[in-house]
Amino acid sequence: MSRINQYINHVLKQIQSPKEEREDIREELLSHIDEAKMYYVHEGLSENEAEEKALADFGEAHGIGKELQEAMYPFQRGLLYMIGIAAICYGAIFYLNYAFNLHELILDWLAIQLTISSAVLLCAINISFIGRHFYLLHTLIFFMMAWLGFNIMVVEMLPDGRNIFFTIYLVILIGLCLVFMFRNSYLSTDVSPSKSKERTLIKFSYILNLIFGIVLTGGALFFMWGGLIMVGMSWVVAIPLIPLLAWLIFYKFHMSFIAKKPFVSILVGLTFSILVFVAPVALLIFF
Amino acid sequence: MSLKMKNISFMIGMVFLFFGLWGISLFAEGTKGFTGLGEKIDISPDDKTVVFSHYEDGDASLYIVPTTGGDAELLVEPEEGKSYINPVFSSDGQKIAFIEEWEEDEQPFGELKMIDLESGKMEELTNEGNHITEVAFSPNGDDLYFLQSSVYENYSPIASERPHGFDIFHIDILTKEVEQITIKDEYSMTDLTVTPDGNELMYHSFRDKDIIAFYSLENRLERTFTPYGEDLEESIISSPALSADGQKIAFSGVADRDEDGTFVYEGIQMDLETRQAEKITSFREHVASLSYYNDENQLIVTVDKNFAAGYPDYHYWIVDLDANNQKRLQIQLPEDN
Numbered sequence: 343m344s345r346i347n348q349y350i351n352h353v354l355k356q357i358q359s360p361k362e363e364r365e366d367i368r369e370e371l372l373s374h375i376d377e378a379k380m381y382y383v384h385e386g387l388s389e390n391e392a393e394e395k396a397l398a399d400f401g402e403a404h405g406i407g408k409e410l411q412e413a414m415y416p417f418q419r420g421l422l423y424m425i426g427i428a429a430i431c432y433g434a435i436f437y438l439n440y441a442f443n444l445h446e447l448i449l450d451w452l453a454i455q456l457t458i459s460s461a462v463l464l465c466a467i468n469i470s471f472i473g474r475h476f477y478l479l480h481t482l483i484f485f486m487m488a489w490l491g492f493n494i495m496v497v498e499m500l501p502d503g504r505n506i507f508f509t510i511y512l513v514i515l516i517g518l519c520l521v522f523m524f525r526n527s528y529l530s531t532d533v534s535p536s537k538s539k540e541r542t543l544i545k546f547s548y549i550l551n552l553i554f555g556i557v558l559t560g561g562a563l564f565f566m567w568g569g570l571i572m573v574g575m576s577w578v579v580a581i582p583l584i585p586l587l588a589w590l591i592f593y594k595f596h597m598s599f600i601a602k603k604p605f606v607s608i609l610v611g612l613t614f615s616i617l618v619f620v621a622p623v624a625l626l627i628f629f
Numbered sequence: 630m631s632l633k634m635k636n637i638s639f640m641i642g643m644v645f646l647f648f649g650l651w652g653i654s655l656f657a658e659g660t661k662g663f664t665g666l667g668e669k670i671d672i673s674p675d676d677k678t679v680v681f682s683h684y685e686d687g688d689a690s691l692y693i694v695p696t697t698g699g700d701a702e703l704l705v706e707p708e709e710g711k712s713y714i715n716p717v718f719s720s721d722g723q724k725i726a727f728i729e730e731w732e733e734d735e736q737p738f739g740e741l742k743m744i745d746l747e748s749g750k751m752e753e754l755t756n757e758g759n760h761i762t763e764v765a766f767s768p769n770g771d772d773l774y775f776l777q778s779s780v781y782e783n784y785s786p787i788a789s790e791r792p793h794g795f796d797i798f799h800i801d802i803l804t805k806e807v808e809q810i811t812i813k814d815e816y817s818m819t820d821l822t823v824t825p826d827g828n829e830l831m832y833h834s835f836r837d838k839d840i841i842a843f844y845s846l847e848n849r850l851e852r853t854f855t856p857y858g859e860d861l862e863e864s865i866i867s868s869p870a871l872s873a874d875g876q877k878i879a880f881s882g883v884a885d886r887d888e889d890g891t892f893v894y895e896g897i898q899m900d901l902e903t904r905q906a907e908k909i910t911s912f913r914e915h916v917a918s919l920s921y922y923n924d925e926n927q928l929i930v931t932v933d934k935n936f937a938a939g940y941p942d943y944h945y946w947i948v949d950l951d952a953n954n955q956k957r958l959q960i961q962l963p964e965d966n
Contacts, residue, residue, distance in 0.1 A: 355632065430643075430646070434646070434650055437650055437654065438650065438653065438654060438657075441653075441654035441657050442654075442657045443938065443939050444939050445663075445939055445940060447651070447654050447655075449651060452647065452650060452651075453647065456643055456646065456647055460639070460640070460643045463639065464636065464639065464640075467632070467635055467636060467639060468632065468636065
């Protein structure tokens with residue numbers, strides 16, 4: 343592999359662009375570097391020296407890649423790092439607090455918390471491989487958000503106002519997840535309408551559709567929690583998660599539709615959300 | 630560092646973090662067993678002695694101490710990993726029945742034991758892998774009634790595992806013959822007491838709300854009620870105790886709320902005839918359980934100063950209902966324990 347190709351690959355390793363976009367960036371970088379190289383060849387440098395000088399002019403590949411990532415997907419990688427590290431810190435603090443104050447070792451909880459947090463951090467580290475799969479990122483952060491929501495119910499049981507710190511921490515973390523999911527959805531689609539009004543409508547549609555998902559999550563967690571209290575550990579308590587999964591699958595196809603038909607997609611999203619929520623309830627009532 | 634190395638290093642780091650946190654939590658003092666006074670006590674028929682449990686790193690021994698307080702005497706100590714809890718005096722004050730409790734494979738067991746105070750002889754009354762939780766003497770001292778649970782599980786994962794499926798049983802101390810009295814499979818049954826005439830059994834249960842039940846041993850019928858009264862903010866009660874004359878019940882109930890809106894549990898007394906409940910303590914701490922004296926108009930109240938915040942921190946207080954005062958029962962445990 344030539345030195346230029348190695349350089350470009352190194353740049354691309356820092357960018358989460360999907361395949362087609364990566365090829366466009368590759369082409370563009372290649373043409374600029376070739377142009378610079380040709381300039382130095384005309385100046386009298388050997389081909390090897392010209393290549394070296396052109397690459398040096400471009401700057402360090404790692405830094406260029408990071409700058410491109412930030413320009414195209416601002417704050418997304420940083421948000422992933424922030425969510426992952428904050429979730430790991432939460433896991434450590436909550437686990438130790440539980441062990442020292444409530445005299446119980448919740449190792450299974452710690453394992454889940456660290457696994458989900460690690461998955462998020464691994465996505466940030468491997469942004470060039472995983473970042474291009476926007477729906478995968480969306481699903482992971484959605485699960486993270488649902489898990490954190492479940493944890494709010496867990497910390498609510500702590501006495502002496504000890505729950506307030508953890509609740510605030512979790513709410514901030516959930517907020518970061520929501521910001522990431524909105525931006526991830528918006529940046530995943532090729533949104534290029536010229537009118538700012540249209541862009542605003544698209545953003546508004548993404549936000550509303552995510553709110554439908556959040557309401558569904560809240561409802562599912564509420565019923566699941568109620569089920570755990572009333573029924574105990576049983577597969578029945580997982581039923582409220584079905585509408586949530588249905589919504590997640592639906593959102594995969596809905597993501598691109600929102601960018602194309604923002605207004606209609608609000609109605610479609612709302613209808614689907616109501617449908618997946620009402621259907622299981624109707625099934626339970628009538629059958 | 631290459632991306633592959635970054636990933637491997639990160640994953641190894643997370644594994645270390647998991648085991649590191651596990652290690653730290655193992656060294657935490659909190660994960661050791663509970664050390665402190667037990668919740669339930671009993672007062673001897675002559676009102677001179679109190680029998681109680683004291684836990685040392687999770688294992689409870691039985692002690693006796695004068696009701697005036699002072700030096701406690703170790704009555705009986707279990708083998709490691711076992712606890713002696715919920716002791717009760719016989720009507721002649723010569724014997725103490727109690728529960729030997731332990732865990733095997735995260736399943737609790739409780740068997741009935743009895744000690745003769747004069748001879749110091751200990752008798753094993755049951756030994757069949759039961760989970761007996763409480764015991765009460767009949768007035769003549771020949772029989773015992775006890776609560777036994779058939780299930781130990783978390784009906785809800787937010788609550789920890791607890792005994793359920795309760796029923797009342799009877800045992801003849803001489804023949805050791807056991808008879809099942811109720812077939813209720815109750816969600817919860819606690820605070821079993823035999824009425825002074827020996828005709829009824831009183832216990833506390835939960836059937837959509839807290840109830841106090843009187844079960845007739847003659848006709849097997851049951852009457853239940855939930856206490857109410859001006860001093861009782863909510864119908865949430867626990868640890869009912871019957872007075873020696875069988876006319877009154879004292880229990881822990883919600884008497885107030887603190888500045889955060891959290892329930893404050895005080896001692897409440899209810900006259901069984903008028904059914905009126907009134908507050909008899911003012912600790913502003915969590916009153917956990919109560920025991921009546923036999924001749925004096927007094928009670929010993931167990932107060933938890935660390936309620937709902939990890940291990941309890943029980944203290945015993947003498948509440949004089951005539952003098953309307955409450956003073957701490959100071960107990961000096963033997964130094965070697």
